[in-house]
Amino acid sequence: xxxxxxxxxxxxxxxxxxxxxxxxxxxxxxxxxxxxxxxxxxxxxxxxxxxxxxxxxxxxxxxxxxxxxxxxxxxxxxxxxxxxxxxxxxxxxxxxxxxxxxxxxxxxxxxxxxxxxxxxxxxxxxxxxxxxxxxxxxxxxxxxxxxxxxxxxxxxxxxxxxxxxxxxxxxxxxxxxxxxxxxxxxxxxxxxxxxxxxxxxxxxxxxxxxxxxxxxxxxxxxxxxxxxxxxxxxxxxxxxxxxxxxxxxxxxxxxxxxxxxxxxxxxxxxxxxxxxxxxxxxxxxxxxxxxxxxxxxxxxxxxxxxxxxxxxxxxxxxx
Amino acid sequence: xxxxxxxxxxxxxxxxxxxxxxxxxxxxxxxxxxxxxxxxxxxxxxxxxxxxxxxxxxxxxxxxxxxxxxxxxxxxxxxxxxxxxxxxxxxxxxxxxxxxxxxxxxxxxxxxxxxxxxxxxxxxxxxxxxxxxxxxxxxxxxxxxxxxxxxxxxxxxxxxxxxxxxxxxxxxxxxxxxxxxxxxxxxxxxxxxxxxxxxxxxxxxxxxxxxxxxxxxxxxxxxxxxxxxxxxxxxxxxxxxxxxxxxxxxxxxxxxxxxxxxxxxxxxxxxxxxxxxxxxxxxxxxxxxxxxxxxxxxxxxxxxxxxxxxxxxxxxxxx
Numbered sequence: 001x002x003x004x005x006x007x008x009x010x011x012x013x014x015x016x017x018x019x020x021x022x023x024x025x026x027x028x029x030x031x032x033x034x035x036x037x038x039x040x041x042x043x044x045x046x047x048x049x050x051x052x053x054x055x056x057x058x059x060x061x062x063x064x065x066x067x068x069x070x071x072x073x074x075x076x077x078x079x080x081x082x083x084x085x086x087x088x089x090x091x092x093x094x095x096x097x098x099x100x101x102x103x104x105x106x107x108x109x110x111x112x113x114x115x116x117x118x119x120x121x122x123x124x125x126x127x128x129x130x131x132x133x134x135x136x137x138x139x140x141x142x143x144x145x146x147x148x149x150x151x152x153x154x155x156x157x158x159x160x161x162x163x164x165x166x167x168x169x170x171x172x173x174x175x176x177x178x179x180x181x182x183x184x185x186x187x188x189x190x191x192x193x194x195x196x197x198x199x200x201x202x203x204x205x206x207x208x209x210x211x212x213x214x215x216x217x218x219x220x221x222x223x224x225x226x227x228x229x230x231x232x233x234x235x236x237x238x239x240x241x242x243x244x245x246x247x248x249x250x251x252x253x254x255x256x257x258x259x260x261x262x263x264x265x266x267x268x269x270x271x272x273x274x275x276x277x278x279x280x281x282x283x284x285x286x287x288x289x290x291x292x293x294x295x296x297x298x299x300x301x302x303x304x305x306x307x308x309x310x311x312x313x314x315x316x317x318x319x
Numbered sequence: 320x321x322x323x324x325x326x327x328x329x330x331x332x333x334x335x336x337x338x339x340x341x342x343x344x345x346x347x348x349x350x351x352x353x354x355x356x357x358x359x360x361x362x363x364x365x366x367x368x369x370x371x372x373x374x375x376x377x378x379x380x381x382x383x384x385x386x387x388x389x390x391x392x393x394x395x396x397x398x399x400x401x402x403x404x405x406x407x408x409x410x411x412x413x414x415x416x417x418x419x420x421x422x423x424x425x426x427x428x429x430x431x432x433x434x435x436x437x438x439x440x441x442x443x444x445x446x447x448x449x450x451x452x453x454x455x456x457x458x459x460x461x462x463x464x465x466x467x468x469x470x471x472x473x474x475x476x477x478x479x480x481x482x483x484x485x486x487x488x489x490x491x492x493x494x495x496x497x498x499x500x501x502x503x504x505x506x507x508x509x510x511x512x513x514x515x516x517x518x519x520x521x522x523x524x525x526x527x528x529x530x531x532x533x534x535x536x537x538x539x540x541x542x543x544x545x546x547x548x549x550x551x552x553x554x555x556x557x558x559x560x561x562x563x564x565x566x567x568x569x570x571x572x573x574x575x576x577x578x579x580x581x582x583x584x585x586x587x588x589x590x591x592x593x594x595x596x597x598x599x600x601x602x603x604x605x606x607x608x609x610x611x612x613x614x615x616x617x618x619x620x621x622x623x624x625x626x627x628x629x630x631x632x633x634x635x636x637x638x
Contacts, residue, residue: 020459071420075413094394094462097416101390101423102455108427109448118437125444129428136421140339143413 003052004037004059011106023087023099024106027066030082035200035314036061036171042306043175043189046299054178056113057124061171063107064128068135068167070100075143076226080219104132116178124174131170138163151229153238157198160231164204165197188296192307195290199283200314205230206279209267211318221263227252231282236266236275244269287315322371323356323378330425342406342418343425346385349401354519354633355380355490361625362494362508365618373497375432376443380490382426383447387454387486389419394462395545399538423451435497443493450489457482470548472557476517479550483523484516507615511626514609518602519633524549525598528586530637540582546571550601552585555594563588606634 008028015021037058041051051058072078073086074096080086088096111128114121141159145151172189181189208223209232223230229252237248248269251262270276290311294304327347334340356377360370370377391397392405393415399405407415430447433440460478464470491512495505527542528551542549548571556567567588570581589595609630613623 017456017459017463019463020456071416075416093412095459097390097394098455098459098462101420102452104420104423105448105451105455108444109452112441112445112448118441121441122431122437125427126431129424129431132424133421133428136417136424137336137339140336140414140417143417144336144338 004034004055004062007055007059008062019091019095020099020102023070023091023095024103026090027070027087027099027103028063030084032062032066032082033319034062036065036167038310039168039171039193040175040178042310043172044179045175046189046297046303046307047176047179047181047185049175049179053115054175056110056115057174057178058171060107060111060114060128061167061174063103063110064132064135065167067100067104067107068139070096070103072139075139078222114178120177120180123177127170127174127177131166134162134166138166145229146227148229151234153231153234156229156231156234160198160201161194164201165194168197168200169193182298185297185299188293192290192293192297192311195286195293196311196314199286199290199311202231202279202283202286203315203317205232206276206283207317207319209263209270210276221259221267224251224263224266225255225259227255231279232270232275233266235278236270236273239273239275239278240269244273283315287311323353323374323381326374326378327381338410338414339418339421342389342410342414343422345409346389346406346418346422347382349403351381351385351401352638353381355384355486357629358487358490358512359494359497361629362491363498364494365508365616365622365626366495366498366500366504368494368498372434373494375429375434376493376497377490379426379430379433379447380486380493382422382429383451383454384486386419386423386426387458389415389422391458394458397541433497439496439499442496446489446493446496450485453481453485457485464548465546467548470553472550472553475548475550475553479517479520480513483520484513487516487519488512501617504616504618507612510612511609511616511630514605514612515630515633518605518609518630521550521598521602521605522634522636524551525595525602526636526638528582528589529595540578540586543570543582543585544574544578546574550598551589551594554597555585555589555592558592558594558597559588563592602634606630 009025011028012021012024040054040058040061044054045051069081070087073081074088074093078086079089084090087099108125108128111125112121114124138159138161141155142163145155145159169190170193172193173186176186176189205223208230209221211220223233233248233252237245240248247265251257251266291308294307294311297304328344330347331340331343359373359377359380363373364370388400389406392400393407393412397405398408403409406418427444427447430444431440433443457478457480460474461482464474464478488509489512491508492505495508500508524542527549528540530539542552552567552571556564559567566584570576570585610627613626613630616623
């Protein structure tokens with residue numbers, strides 16, 4: 001990803017107006033995980049294409065991802081991202097809205113630079129647009145859930161599929177489309193992406209509460225503080241006895257509680273209900289589904305090592 | 320435009336989540352001027368293409384325009400648009416950010432539906448992306464100007480070229496590209512669009528102050544209230560004597576003045592400096608440039624009647 005990092009450091013540098021392009025330069029220069037471009041490249045490589053050839057598509061998805069972060073951080077009032085102030089905190093909301101808009105458009109421009117035939121480019125653009133729209137749907141469901149009394153675990157999985165998983169799936173399928181893989185293989189790559197995407201988000205739910213702030217790059221317990229209905233919370237609510245349920249609903253009814261006390265009280269209930277373990281079981285289930293989708297891809301198993309490894313890395317990561 | 324209105328009324332109807340698609344349905348169903356799709360269709364028709372064939376491209380630009388309105392209204396804190404509450408006022412800022420994002424993506428999807436060969440589709444998509452990015456640049460300059468001490472009239476024209484004119488130019492050139500017009504004709508159509516676009520925005524500056532609120536659909540004097548550095552204000556500042564200059568700078572230093580008194584005081588200075596007449600002269604100059612660009616298009620003059628008429632309509636409109 002080094003060449004991509006170098007590319008991102010130059011892409012918006014010195015462009016005018018500075019208040020539009022500096023925030024873009026700021027977020028693209030951050031030390032991100034670069035999972036999405038890696039998926040595009042791994043998928044292309046799996047079907048015999050030099051990963052460097054697909055770098056514009058890879059860059060486009062990373063830019064799309066960063067656009068969603070800029071806007072989501074405004075909506076979620078998130079102060080810190082990757083250990084740095086979020087764009088809207090570093091500048092202001094108006095600048096963050098507009099920088100996000102511009103970055104989404106630059107992502108499309110990046111995609112249109114891909115060195116492939118026009119039909120392939122349009123296929124990838126179609127997928128890119130559908131993916132982007134589904135991410136908006138996922139974010140809106142996420143916002144809706146904040147004020148809904150009843151959210152089922154199925155609703156939650158649907159939301160994170162849209163908000164997180166379709167992007168990873170879109171990356172993998174785009175790499176496959178670029179490499180002219182068969183439709184069946186494109187679909188298997190997409191399904192692999194959906195399953196690791198869901199596992200990835202469930203892992204994120206765990207890391208939000210159970211991780212080292214320094215390593216994770218943001219405060220722990222943020223989801224509890226913000227009354228986010230995560231997999232952890234919904235699992236706890238489903239399995240709680242009457243008193244635990246009352247305590248959970250009480251603490252999730254307001255953000256005015258003493259934060260440390262609230263986080264500890266909720267964490268205690270999670271512990272007694274083994275919520276972390278149950279979430280890890282769900283992660284393992286989705287990881288297994290992902291591996292099964294990957295097995296269905298008609299490429300010899302030894303060429304899939306990096307993708308198997310990546311699935312493991314995402315599940316066992318600590319940030 | 321009737322068929323487009325009908326199309327827009329159905330495009331997001333009943334889609335889920337409602338909080339994402341209802342605002343899109345709300346803004347697309349409003350009684351807009353539909354200038355942009357009309358330009359796409361007129362351009363295609365000029366080069367012998369049935370306007371109905373280009374309707375997806377036309378719809379895409381209207382959707383792109385409405386995306387910019389949703390986000391701009393958040394940034395400008397505009398309460399009313401087309402006589403109705405703006406999206407962020409009718410719902411809230413978060414919903415407006417996300418609905419705008421989704422609408423921009425739907426615009427791209429609409430564009431990708433255009434019934435033309437892949438190479439043409441990519442050419443139009445390239446132009447669509449560049450245009451969208453320039454609009455963001457224009458909006459950022461506009462925001463920057465709010466806190467800048469010195470803005471020249473040239474700076475202002477550059478800003479409105481980006482914020483308003485490139486979209487009209489993009490519509491006209493897209494229609495020409497779709498119709499396989501020569502590169503020279505594509506460029507002449509683009510130039511025509513830039514010039515009517517600038518004239519259009521200068522007219523908007525006049526209408527903001529000198530129009531019937533009922534007809535215009537928003538409060539008059541909003542630009543003065545918000546200390547917007549419009550063509551009117553910059554012309555006044557340029558031509559003002561020392562005392563008038565001091566009065567203008569005084570009133571434009573804060574939004575805390577009594578609004579009616581402020582608007583009247585500024586309007587009095589504008590009147591004594593003939594600012595409205597000077598702006599009308601500038602409009603006529605850009606309108607003349609537009610007509611000159613249109614003359615350069617290699618199509619017989621009698622087929623250009625609708626475009627000449629449109630230029631006149633935009634310049635003499637009262638809303």
